[in-house]
Amino acid sequence: MYKLEKSGSPLYMQLYMQIKEDIVNNILKANTKLPSIRKMSSDYKISKTTVESAYSQLYAEGYIESHPQSGYFVSKDIVQNFTSLPIEKSNQQIEKQYKYDFYQAKHSEDVFPKKLWSKLHNKVISSIDFGSYPNKQGDLNLRKELSAYLSESRAVICDEEQIVICSGFSDSMFIISTMLKKFTSSIAIEYPGYNVVQEVFSLQNYKITNIPLLKNGIDLKILKNSKDKLLYVTPSHQYPTGKTIPISKRMELINWACENDAYIIEDDYDSELSYNNRPIPSLQGINDNQRVIYSGTFSKALSPAIRVSYIVLPKKLVPIYKKIFNFSFSGVPIDIQKSLELFIKEGHWDKHIRKMRTLNKKKHDLMKKAIKEYLKDSVSILREGSGLTILIKAKIDMDWEKLFTLLEENSIKVYSTTCDSNLKDNTIYLGFGGFKEDKISIAVESFSKQWFKAAKNTN
Ligand SMILES: Cc1ncc(COP(=O)(O)O)c(C=O)c1O
Known part of the structure; x- marks a missing residue:
């Protein structure tokens, strides 16, 4: 029995929704004949037009079929019991948040000029023609x-x-x-x-x-x-x-x-x-x-x-x-493009770059100091002095597998130049961009603890 209420959404919608639910949940099975329009109309004391509208919507969406002279049937091809269909596991990995992430292309949260950006964004919004293609x-x-x-x-x-x-x-x-x-x-x-x-x-x-x-x-x-x-x-x-x-x-x-x-x-x-x-x-x-x-x-x-x-x-x-x-x-939304245009035009971009250079140099020097302090002679520095990362090479015999397991257990992430962890050349990136200045030393110290635990000659 369907429950149709006079108040609320249109009657035909209520009927349509309830029949659809029965079909989806396999209560009305494939090939089942639906009551005729006349019968539904008299059973539920609703007009034939209401039933016709509900059936026609179900028909349009492929839930039911019309057989001439016989009436309406639940579609023979319908996939029923949607809820029990095996849910495909998403291939997308949920990105793990690490306590110390040494990724080389990352900025700490405080770097982006949020206040200024939102001011510029507000300004450009009023001038964008949202009715036209960009x-x-x-x-x-x-x-x-x-x-x-x-x-x-x-x-x-x-x-x-x-x-x-x-x-x-x-x-x-x-x-x-x-x-x-x-x-x-x-x-x-x-x-x-x-x-x-x-x-x-x-x-x-x-x-x-x-x-x-x-x-x-x-x-x-x-x-x-x-x-x-x-x-x-x-x-x-x-x-x-x-x-x-x-x-x-x-x-x-x-x-x-x-x-x-x-x-x-x-x-x-x-x-x-x-x-x-x-x-x-x-x-x-x-x-x-x-x-x-x-x-x-x-x-x-x-x-x-x-x-x-x-x-x-x-x-x-x-x-x-x-x-x-x-x-x-262009895949870049127009408000981002316009905000960026103003950011450059008003001179903020030049200032921002100057600020970033100084900040990155500071972070770089802090990272280098921390590497010397905590990793001592166990590594040599292969690349420094630019970008957002320092490239180090192990000078000690290292159990790489153990190191990566220990790091993972301690929520620390480092990266290799080979894009996998086989580390044929024994090198690792220690990116500093993602850390605030006061976190760099403690991040390297935490890394160094696992580093020495994984060193072969100390076991
Ligand atoms: C060599 C190189 N090219 C380009 C990019 C820029 O990539 P995107 O514009 O997708 O952030 C990166 C970022 O890490 C990079 O390392």
Whole structure:
């Protein structure tokens, strides 16, 4: 019996909902005939139109079928007992929050200028036209601000037409890999390097050539032999080693690209944060050779949570981008784009970068001091003096498996350069960006306790 109440939602909705519930819960089984419209109407003292409306909604949604001359039946294909269907386990891992997380691309909570951002956000909200689609390539004024900033601070030669606003590095790489598919089907990547590049280009069916690093950047001989026409590098601050490609090698790379009609993807992910010397001018700006696709991000200096990155295309690739991505809009919400535009325009971005440089240098020095104090001679420092991390190498014999188990048990997370924990080269990143200054020493001390417990010679 269905319970239909005169007050509340329309009667046909009540009837529809209750029949639907019975079908879903397998009370009304597949192929069961429903009472005729006339019978329902007289049993429940409701109009035929009410029953017809309920049945027609169930029919439209596929719960029931109509058999001519016979009436309505519960659909034979219906999947019933929804609630008892096995619930697929989500592949998504719930991200564990560690007490001490030494991740190299993290900022402590106090770094993002929340008050200022919300003031700017409030200001831009009133000027946004929410009734219209935004610019596909990214807000024009934001692109203008960016082109001025890039030219001033990174010597990038470009105008706003060459810039595409993307939602994070993987989106930037997706756009480039999609655009260049007709041009080439393989890419040379510096090795070791940032794994996201390989992941995106592999997904797009590119053949990957790993180009090993020499002291001054990638091995050009191997690059030339590979016959690849696309290269990914981090010339100003190699990831993960932190090395800089000197100008002579940069020229060689540009010459290689010009001679081979090739493109170079320059990932300039954190140069603006360089605190020991002035950032090296970009590869893109060496001359206007149109062979470099420049890639930047706001993750390192401002926030990885807002997901804003950008690419600067050579002029001749702009029409190709526009044609291929004609259907697509920048994934960055317009209020974030507009807030960012104002952030740069009003001079806050420049001030913020200066503040970040000083803060990062302070944190870096605190981390280095703590490493010396707690890890003593058990490690050597391989990379320091820039970015948000110090790279250490074990000088003692280490049971790595034991170390990672102990760290996990004590809610401490460190990272290896090999992106897995087999640590062939015995190196570990100790990122400091995620810690407030007063937590750095205690974090390293906690790490060092597990470190020495896992050292083979102390057991
Ligand atoms: C080498 C490199 N490139 C780019 C990025 C920026 O990534 P995203 O813009 O997705 O935050 C990172 C961040 O860690 C990085 O390490």
